[in-house]
Amino acid sequence: MNNFVTLKKSRVLILCAAMLASFTACGNNEVNKGANAGASNSSESSTPNFDKKIKISWVGWSSPVNDKGEIVKEIEEKFNVDINMVDASDGAAFDVKIAAGEVPDVFPLDFSKYQKFIDDEIVGEIPYETIEKYAPNLYQAYQTEVPTYIDLTKIGDKNYGLVVPNPESGNFRPLVVWRGDWLKNVGITKVPESLSEFEDAMYKFTNNDPDKNGKKDTYGLSESMMQTVYGAYGYLPTSWTRRDGKLVYGAVQPEMKEALKVLAKWYKDGVLTPEFINGENKGGDWSIATDFVNGIIGVTSYADYLYWKPAQSAGDREGSNITEMRKTIPDAVDKLVYGKPIAGPDGKKGLNMRNSLQGRFIVFGKQVEKDLDKQARILSILDYSSSTYEGYMLTRYGKEGVHYNMKDGYPEAIAPYSDWNEIVKIGGGATFNNAIWLPSIIQKVNREYAWGKSLGTLQSDGIMNEVILPLPSASKYQAEIDKIRSEAYVDMITGKKTIDYFDTFVANWRAAGGSVLEEEAAAK
Amino acid sequence: MNRSSRIKKSIGEHVFDTFNVVLMILLCLTTIYPFLYLLSLSLSSGNISLTKIHLFPPEFSLANYESVLSYGYIKTGFMNSIMRVVLGTALELFFCLLTAYPLAKKYLPLRNSWTGIIVFTMFFSGGLIPSYILMRELHLMNSIWALVLPNLIPAFSMILIRNYIMSLPDSIEESAKIDGAGEFTILYKIIAPMVTPILATVALWSIVGHWNAWFDSLLYSTSPEKQVLQVVMRNIIQQGDVTLEAGATSTVLSGSVNPTTIKAATIMITSLPVIAIYPFLQKYFVKGIMVGSLKG
Numbered sequence: 001m002n003n004f005v006t007l008k009k010s011r012v013l014i015l016c017a018a019m020l021a022s023f024t025a026c027g028n029n030e031v032n033k034g035a036n037a038g039a040s041n042s043s044e045s046s047t048p049n050f051d052k053k054i055k056i057s058w059v060g061w062s063s064p065v066n067d068k069g070e071i072v073k074e075i076e077e078k079f080n081v082d083i084n085m086v087d088a089s090d091g092a093a094f095d096v097k098i099a100a101g102e103v104p105d106v107f108p109l110d111f112s113k114y115q116k117f118i119d120d121e122i123v124g125e126i127p128y129e130t131i132e133k134y135a136p137n138l139y140q141a142y143q144t145e146v147p148t149y150i151d152l153t154k155i156g157d158k159n160y161g162l163v164v165p166n167p168e169s170g171n172f173r174p175l176v177v178w179r180g181d182w183l184k185n186v187g188i189t190k191v192p193e194s195l196s197e198f199e200d201a202m203y204k205f206t207n208n209d210p211d212k213n214g215k216k217d218t219y220g221l222s223e224s225m226m227q228t229v230y231g232a233y234g235y236l237p238t239s240w241t242r243r244d245g246k247l248v249y250g251a252v253q254p255e256m257k258e259a260l261k262v263l264a265k266w267y268k269d270g271v272l273t274p275e276f277i278n279g280e281n282k283g284g285d286w287s288i289a290t291d292f293v294n295g296i297i298g299v300t301s302y303a304d305y306l307y308w309k310p311a312q313s314a315g316d317r318e319g320s321n322i323t324e325m326r327k328t329i330p331d332a333v334d335k336l337v338y339g340k341p342i343a344g345p346d347g348k349k350g351l352n353m354r355n356s357l358q359g360r361f362i363v364f365g366k367q368v369e370k371d372l373d374k375q376a377r378i379l380s381i382l383d384y385s386s387s388t389y390e391g392y393m394l395t396r397y398g399k400e401g402v403h404y405n406m407k408d409g410y411p412e413a414i415a416p417y418s419d420w421n422e423i424v425k426i427g428g429g430a431t432f433n434n435a436i437w438l439p440s441i442i443q444k445v446n447r448e449y450a451w452g453k454s455l456g457t458l459q460s461d462g463i464m465n466e467v468i469l470p471l472p473s474a475s476k477y478q479a480e481i482d483k484i485r486s487e488a489y490v491d492m493i494t495g496k497k498t499i500d501y502f503d504t505f506v507a508n509w510r511a512a513g514g515s516v517l518e519e520e521a522a523a524k
Numbered sequence: 525m526n527r528s529s530r531i532k533k534s535i536g537e538h539v540f541d542t543f544n545v546v547l548m549i550l551l552c553l554t555t556i557y558p559f560l561y562l563l564s565l566s567l568s569s570g571n572i573s574l575t576k577i578h579l580f581p582p583e584f585s586l587a588n589y590e591s592v593l594s595y596g597y598i599k600t601g602f603m604n605s606i607m608r609v610v611l612g613t614a615l616e617l618f619f620c621l622l623t624a625y626p627l628a629k630k631y632l633p634l635r636n637s638w639t640g641i642i643v644f645t646m647f648f649s650g651g652l653i654p655s656y657i658l659m660r661e662l663h664l665m666n667s668i669w670a671l672v673l674p675n676l677i678p679a680f681s682m683i684l685i686r687n688y689i690m691s692l693p694d695s696i697e698e699s700a701k702i703d704g705a706g707e708f709t710i711l712y713k714i715i716a717p718m719v720t721p722i723l724a725t726v727a728l729w730s731i732v733g734h735w736n737a738w739f740d741s742l743l744y745s746t747s748p749e750k751q752v753l754q755v756v757m758r759n760i761i762q763q764g765d766v767t768l769e770a771g772a773t774s775t776v777l778s779g780s781v782n783p784t785t786i787k788a789a790t791i792m793i794t795s796l797p798v799i800a801i802y803p804f805l806q807k808y809f810v811k812g813i814m815v816g817s818l819k820g
Contacts, residue, residue, distance in 0.1 A: 086746065
């Protein structure tokens, strides 16, 4: 009883102190916002003193999240907030709510809607000074880890969003995977690196029965490795890259004519599988390179490198393609060989390298713009969850021993939290860090990333699309010119049209709006 | 039947019949095949290759169903769906009948205007955003009523019932009146039992409609426990499509189950109830539409 009373007393004292502090804080806020911010920043604790409980409506990267989830509660307690999780998984439903005036305080926004939402005054400004003040770690990480991207969120000299880096698959080119046993069976000892060596291997894969089953049922390559042929001539059809300093579209560069000639010949000779039109994945999980896994083609670069990761130790998680191959061609698994993009006649080479961004920015609703207290609170949550190791571990994986265990220095989720839906449900996954995954943190927790880095070669020989935010007129023309491009390319490869058609195609492409996009890109 | 078999068919007719049968079988196969494929997938263990097509599960397992049924929101989703189906269908039948009966009476003042006003709603609606704002201002968010009320009286179903009632002879009603029955007694003791076929049709439409509807639930319910089964299913299905982190999406679950077979099981679970109801109501379904055709 005595204990209880003293406890109560101490609580009352704390409460009084808290109230006093909040009064002074409020006063400061009105008189001098900067001073308050400076004060909370200079204090030693990782979280500024947030004495007044405020409500925040929050959209995480994935949905649905339970308001009463364990991690949601942790964050609510730590930052003295009352969080209302908003489900924005369906774009159409979310748009209706936005139109009806229900703009959440924090939400991820597609690149394609970014400019529009700013013009419509749905999202508010997030000045860089504010980020620096309330999310100092994140600000620092932006400056040092993703400096090339931070200006993307600026419109004029105002900043409206936070960039979301994607270290896991961004800045990596696909891994080129060869069937080592096939190479051996057709008598090739050196993994092909030049176009002529590659062609030789492709013909042998097709004609010399590499799987030794006595039937001519194999092909050289499919859709993914066609890219390396384009790359060998310097461009990728769907990427904007620089030519003499100016951004140009790959598909209409004259060099592509040479690449198409090669592909058309391979198609005619049955080296390129006729199924290439349907892409390389044919059902099941999207990351599976179906033809390769079924032993129909001998080389692939389909899906990101991480889907090819072998187990690094007993019980380690394998990439989905390795898992699949264990079911279809188990003997080939240990004989996979990693190659490189193929070098063309002039030594050019490259495969598509993704930029290191997720396709969305994190933005704040317009109502937050004037509410400095809320801005500070949100930024502090993001700062804690994305750029401190402790915060990232909590908001991504949960609590050690409850939701995950450490194994060889990496976190391993405990079932059922290994399921993305389950961890998201309690507020983990990418709910509070909102997928702002910084390379410096990811390399400590992600085995796939560590493996990709260890290969050493995946961050070179890539061709990156330099148009990151859609061009202003893209929504108007892109669909139509993409159709023209893919039809023309397929027709020329399958021999339905001769290669001379290329010039007609370029003219059609430009006339259908391509020239407008070219001008817009050239101005960048 | 007997008579037609006695008449000799020409070669042309035989060819035509064979062609018809083959075409029909092919058509049926294309419809049933994807379903069989999913059924087989849902009953397969996670160890099977997803790159090959199986019509029979190569490794039989119920682990997928176990896994899906243990997912937290499946139970609430099921309950919400059943609730909206039962409540929605019962109220719809009740109110449709109540609206259709007077409109079927020729002596109802301004009858054509009332009908016209209702038919108007078949062609024009307030639109999505105003509907949403209306629901919000009525404080119906997160309530089952938001899913039931907006489509309480579908104009088309109501008019079908009205036309069916109009096709009944007036004399039945008159004789009841002579026996001393009031309007409500006539409606519930005489008319209602006679319009069962059309009510069954409308009920089936309503059941299927309510069971399949998901967008309104997504719109008007903000917490995951309030969502109907279809929305829960949608979340499970879409899970693998957003690639955020390989570890979290692609190779999620250990040995016995994998995302693709899980998805198949989810689809089976959500579609089975409707498939199970269909055969029992189907006879009314076909008959009902025919007998309810425009006679007014």
